[in-house]
Amino acid sequence: MADQSRDESRNDSRYDNARDARWQARWEEAGVFRAADESGKPKTMILEMFPYPSGRIHMGHVRNYTMGDVLARARRMQGHAVLHPMGWDAFGMPAENAAMERKVHPGEWTRANIATMRQQLKRLGLAIDWSREFATCDPDYYGHEQALFIDLYEAGLVDRRDAWVNWDPVDNTVLANEQVIDGRGWRSGALVERRKLTQWFLKITAFADELAADLATLDQWPEKVRLMQENWIGKSKGLKFRFRIEAPLPGGPDGFDVFTTRPDTLFGASFAGIAIDHPLAVAVAERSAEAAAFIADCRASGTAAEELETAEKKGFDTGLSVVHPLDPSRRLPVFIANFVLMDYGTGAIFGCPAHDQRDLDFARKYMLPVPRVVAAAGEETLPIGDEAYTGPGKLINSGFLDGMEVEAAKAAVIARAEAEGWGKGTTIFRLRDWGVSRQRYWGTPIPIIHCDGCGPVPVPRAQLPVVLPEDVSFDRPGNPLDRHPTWRHVDCPSCGKPARRETDTLDTFVDSSWYFLRFASQPADRPFDRAEAESWLPVAQYIGGVEHAILHLLYSRFFTRALASIGKIGITEPFRGLFTQGMVTHETYKGAEGQWLEPGQIEKRGEAAIEIATGAPVNVGRTEKMSKSKKNVVDPDSILDRYGADAVRWFMLSDSPPERDLAWSMAGIEGAHRFVQRLWRIARLASEGGEGRDEALDRLLHKAIDGITQDIDRLQFNKAVARAYELANAIEKAKPGASRTEAGETLLRLVAPMVPHVAEEAWAMLGKTGLIADAPWPVADPALLVVDEVTYAIQMNGKLRDTLSLPKGLPRPDVEAAALASPKVQQLAAGATPKKVIVVPDRLVNIVL
Numbered sequence: 098m099a100d101q102s103r104d105e106s107r108n109d110s111r112y113d114n115a116r117d118a119r120w121q122a123r124w125e126e127a128g129v130f131r132a133a134d135e136s137g138k139p140k141t142m143i144l145e146m147f148p149y150p151s152g153r154i155h156m157g158h159v160r161n162y163t164m165g166d167v168l169a170r171a172r173r174m175q176g177h178a179v180l181h182p183m184g185w186d187a188f189g190m191p192a193e194n195a196a197m198e199r200k201v202h203p204g205e206w207t208r209a210n211i212a213t214m215r216q217q218l219k220r221l222g223l224a225i226d227w228s229r230e231f232a233t234c235d236p237d238y239y240g241h242e243q244a245l246f247i248d249l250y251e252a253g254l255v256d257r258r259d260a261w262v263n264w265d266p267v268d269n270t271v272l273a274n275e276q277v278i279d280g281r282g283w284r285s286g287a288l289v290e291r292r293k294l295t296q297w298f299l300k301i302t303a304f305a306d307e308l309a310a311d312l313a314t315l316d317q318w319p320e321k322v323r324l325m326q327e328n329w330i331g332k333s334k335g336l337k338f339r340f341r342i343e344a345p346l347p348g349g350p351d352g353f354d355v356f357t358t359r360p361d362t363l364f365g366a367s368f369a370g371i372a373i374d375h376p377l378a379v380a381v382a383e384r385s386a387e388a389a390a391f392i393a394d395c396r397a398s399g400t401a402a403e404e405l406e407t408a409e410k411k412g413f414d415t416g417l418s419v420v421h422p423l424d425p426s427r428r429l430p431v432f433i434a435n436f437v438l439m440d441y442g443t444g445a446i447f448g449c450p451a452h453d454q455r456d457l458d459f460a461r462k463y464m465l466p467v468p469r470v471v472a473a474a475g476e477e478t479l480p481i482g483d484e485a486y487t488g489p490g491k492l493i494n495s496g497f498l499d500g501m502e503v504e505a506a507k508a509a510v511i512a513r514a515e516a517e518g519w520g521k522g523t524t525i526f527r528l529r530d531w532g533v534s535r536q537r538y539w540g541t542p543i544p545i546i547h548c549d550g551c552g553p554v555p556v557p558r559a560q561l562p563v564v565l566p567e568d569v570s571f572d573r574p575g576n577p578l579d580r581h582p583t584w585r586h587v588d589c590p591s592c593g594k595p596a597r598r599e600t601d602t603l604d605t606f607v608d609s610s611w612y613f614l615r616f617a618s619q620p621a622d623r624p625f626d627r628a629e630a631e632s633w634l635p636v637a638q639y640i641g642g643v644e645h646a647i648l649h650l651l652y653s654r655f656f657t658r659a660l661a662s663i664g665k666i667g668i669t670e671p672f673r674g675l676f677t678q679g680m681v682t683h684e685t686y687k688g689a690e691g692q693w694l695e696p697g698q699i700e701k702r703g704e705a706a707i708e709i710a711t712g713a714p715v716n717v718g719r720t721e722k723m724s725k726s727k728k729n730v731v732d733p734d735s736i737l738d739r740y741g742a743d744a745v746r747w748f749m750l751s752d753s754p755p756e757r758d759l760a761w762s763m764a765g766i767e768g769a770h771r772f773v774q775r776l777w778r779i780a781r782l783a784s785e786g787g788e789g790r791d792e793a794l795d796r797l798l799h800k801a802i803d804g805i806t807q808d809i810d811r812l813q814f815n816k817a818v819a820r821a822y823e824l825a826n827a828i829e830k831a832k833p834g835a836s837r838t839e840a841g842e843t844l845l846r847l848v849a850p851m852v853p854h855v856a857e858e859a860w861a862m863l864g865k866t867g868l869i870a871d872a873p874w875p876v877a878d879p880a881l882l883v884v885d886e887v888t889y890a891i892q893m894n895g896k897l898r899d900t901l902s903l904p905k906g907l908p909r910p911d912v913e914a915a916a917l918a919s920p921k922v923q924q925l926a927a928g929a930t931p932k933k934v935i936v937v938p939d940r941l942v943n944i945v946l
């Protein structure tokens with residue numbers, strides 16, 4: 098087929114992108130990108146975050162998958178066995194919404210989208226092992242996920258407990274926080290209620306400490322992502338202690354625990370605060386209509402942490418008081434306070450207004466005292482104004498702590514609390530257990546059966562997968578699994594009596610928390626084979642959007658670790674390298690009536706533009722992320738039709754550093770298209786052959802090999818592109834000859850990972866046997882990389898004996914060897930072996946005899 102291709106294209110003056118499909122078919126037939134256990138080769142897994150099959154591929158996907166593809170192709174050429182897979186994150190809400198809106202089954206909608214998007218991706222010529230493709234909605238995939246869920250359940254890493262949820266009373270469903278807009282359901286517009294429901298949780302908090310600590314080992318991750326994860330996990334060290342209530346409510350609790358990160362400020366306490374959901378607040382509200390009204394009022398104005406951050410501080414004085422643990426003669430009033438969260442720490446605090454801003458705002462409003470207990474030198478008598486003092490200093494007005502620095506005072510209070518038995522040094526985390534229950538149809542059924550006698554019982558493994566029923570209706574709101582006539586009725590696997598299937602499905606983030614394991618190994622009878630998965634993992638380079646910097650990555654890290662803790666896998670971190678790419682953006686256009694216009698509806702006239710249909714002037718707006726709502730999207734298919742895969746790929750890599758946004762422009766894609774054609778012409782120049790060398794071109798070529806190799810290693814594709822342009826320019830200017838031929842052929846190999854189709858075609862035209870995808874990666878000759886010469890002073894025992902002109906940046910051993918080989922040195926040394934040779938790079942060598 099190579100020869101045929103050569104005959105057909107040999108005399109063409111252009112590369113015809115109709116040939117893209119032929120090369121794609123050729124790769125597929127030859128199984129070039131099948132990941133195999135090629136013995137002796139290093140194994141490298143390159144992964145881009147798998148797409149949600151929403152309908153069509155967008156330019157963001159194109160950019161993401163092109164980057165991964167360049168790396169995967171380069172690694173193959175560099176002699177690695179490469180695994181570069183693709184699949185579909187196929188469960189989730191949009192499919193159910195489509196089902197409700199268009200009366201189509203979510204599965205049908207999803208499958209159709211996958212078919213479309215797979216075809217689109219294939220047109221890009223990605224070096225993917227399609228034999229490993231799967232969708233998370235395949236019963237085969239989610240059946241294995243159910244098995245893993247049961248493994249975790251049996252290991253005690255799954256929990257079932259009550260949790261507050263956002264309940265939409267019209268749609269009869271639980272809403273995620275993002276689905277609540279201004280307190281109303283995003284679809285129904287109904288006022289959302291807070292309800293307590295029994296939910297399934299994965300115990301991610303059991304690994305909170307490790308997940309935080311091991312961020313330090315992820316040195317190939319962006320610093321900002323590690324920081325975001327660290328903040329999300331939110332480790333705090335402090336003191337947990339008990340306040341005793343002086344006169345408890347009859348039948349009510351006699352005290353409560355608080356958590357503080359500032360035990361040093363305990364003498365500055367002027368009140369205690371409890372959350373509106375705190376058991377003591379509930380007990381107070383049972384006896385006081387006023388308290389109940391206050392709590393209801395707080396609840397109505399929102400209880401999410403972000404809302405409370407900005408809300409006005411409000412409190413209700415319970416009339417109770419607690420005893421100060423360091424000074425039993427003092428009493429502190431207890432308030433129900435809106436800024437205390439029930440699900441952090443213990444749900445209760447002591448307020449120290451002088452040194453905490455929220456407490457200060459609160460104290461000013463309720464006219465509580467503001468005693469200062471920490472002061473910088475000279476500020477001991479300075480009163481606190483509107484701003485709490487949170488800086489360093491020494492303790493004052495604090496009995497036995499007076500004169501201590503903050504850190505010493507913290508330790509002293511913790512030591513005293515522990516010695517006297519009223520408190521303990523504690524570390525807490527902001528991270529919460531992962532609520533995975535969704536009252537939804539289109540997800541992995543949770544493999545549990547509820548029996549009145551036995552409680553929750555896991556589905557026996559032999560009965561997996563628990564398959565979603567096909568015959569469901571979406572004509573009514575709520576979970577179709579709940580109202581299916583037969584699906585939920587089963588016998589208890591344990592006692593055989595009639596029982597009920599769990600109808601909650603798993604959060605789709607569970608599906609994406611282990612898909613890399615299934616890509617690496619896909620036995621039929623278990624989720625993955627440990628040894629095979631370990632041979633590919635951890636993923637050498639993971640690439641995706643920064644919007645997944647927290648949840649998806651944290652859940653994947655947790656899931657891997659949880660599986661490791663039960664001996665299923667021997668790695669704890671799934672992704673060794675992580676790269677977060679920028680977005681693809683485009684100008685926005687508005688017509689005369691203020692309506693959004695698509696790029697295809699306008700014509701640019703310099704900086705200005707007109708609407709093609711009407712000739713009316715167009716308002717050219719900001720360059721923003723491509724989005725359907727602003728109509729500033731460019732459909733990959735239409736660009737592929739016109740310019741071919743290589744031009745699109747080249748443009749995606751060329752204009753911006755990959756971590757930054759890339760502004761789509763017609764000028765950019767046209768420039769990329771021109772470069773693809775230039776490559777073709779360069780290949781034809783190379784095919785002319787010739788004798789004679791051109792040293793300058795040789796040097797430039799080897800500089801390009803060295804530079805492009807490093808750029809690709811660092812994912813700095815735009816730099817690699819710039820170097821390819823530089824080399825192309827030089828080749829076009831060079832005279833025919835061996836150097837030009839060599840440079841042309843080598844350039845093809847260097848850009849093959851980026852523009853694989855034209856590279857294959859040209860390779861074949863040049864009469865090369867085999868695919869360029871399989872060709873070895875060029876290696877730079879170090880001798881051709883050195884540029885300048887420098888003069889070295891050669892000393893013996895500190896005395897100048899000779900000077901040598903050597904290449905700048907020459908490696909130490911070479912410098913040493915050159916110095917020892919100098920005739921003058923040889924003569925003076927007279928056969929003695931030097932004790933030591935000191936090399937100061939690019940300056941001097943001192944030989945100590």
Ligand code: ANZ
Nearest residue numbers: 333356357358359362436437438441442444449452453
């Ligand atoms: C007394 C104190 C004095 C505090 C002071 C701070 C400064 P991080 O660092 O985020 O862990 N806190 C504890 N539990 C809370 C809850 N459930 N809702 C709202 N606030 C809570 O913050 C720990 C501090 O946040 C704790 O230390 C507590 O206030 C407050 F000068 O205790 B502190």
Ligand code: ZN
Nearest residue numbers: 548551589592
């Ligand atoms: Zn039973």
